[in-house]
Amino acid sequence: MNVENLNKAFDNRIRLGIMSILVVNREMNFNSLKEMLQVTDGNLASHLKGLEDTGYLSVNKGFIGRKTNTIYEITKNGEKAFREHLDALEFLIKNTR
Amino acid sequence: MNVENLNKAFDNRIRLGIMSILVVNREMNFNSLKEMLQVTDGNLASHLKGLEDTGYLSVNKGFIGRKTNTIYEITKNGEKAFREHLDALEFLIKNTR
DNA sequence: ATATTTACTTTGCATTTCAAAGTACTTTCA
């Protein structure tokens, strides 16, 4: 089996979703991610933190007017790792159908 | 996002692997699964138990000669759930590329 | 007869996942 090519960091569906959104949209703030993924703040924050810790996401804290705004962006490494993960998934699916 | 269409039971890569093997091969015993997935006994057993508990796998304990042989088979429900999961994954991949 | 192997199962610790509560503001409106 090619299961070992699947990246453990992307096992979780919320993290899969985060990466999927960020690889398409380049960058996205906390609230948009929260809306798109329909998760609680704490849950989202912890997954974002996890991805940041592995170096797959970079975080940019700024402001919109006087309100804080945190933007998440995929890193080069993150994109590479994610695409490899998708390749492995695709392979698994293909061999399963 | 279509993350909610991903089945939580299949988040884990070992369980993904188990289902993928069983949907193709119809049935497989403990040892073959262990070899194919390269996991420890305990780890494999607990994932098989999890899938059995949700009703996605059926277990058949028998013998080969005088030695025990436990065969795992995918259930109708399991196959349906797994195919839906793959559909959701495929959709996510497609929208990400 | 004893040691080793096989095929799992049980146990228990470590990690992960998650929502609720907390924090540090900002905005609203009485």
Added chain:
DNA sequence: TGAAAGTACTTTGAAATGCAAAGTAAATAT
């Protein structure tokens, strides 16, 4: 202007999950 409500996260802690090591019972090898 000051109390109340909202915003955008972060922290906390309990529950669920993941895992390998140890255990077990029967078979096989020495």
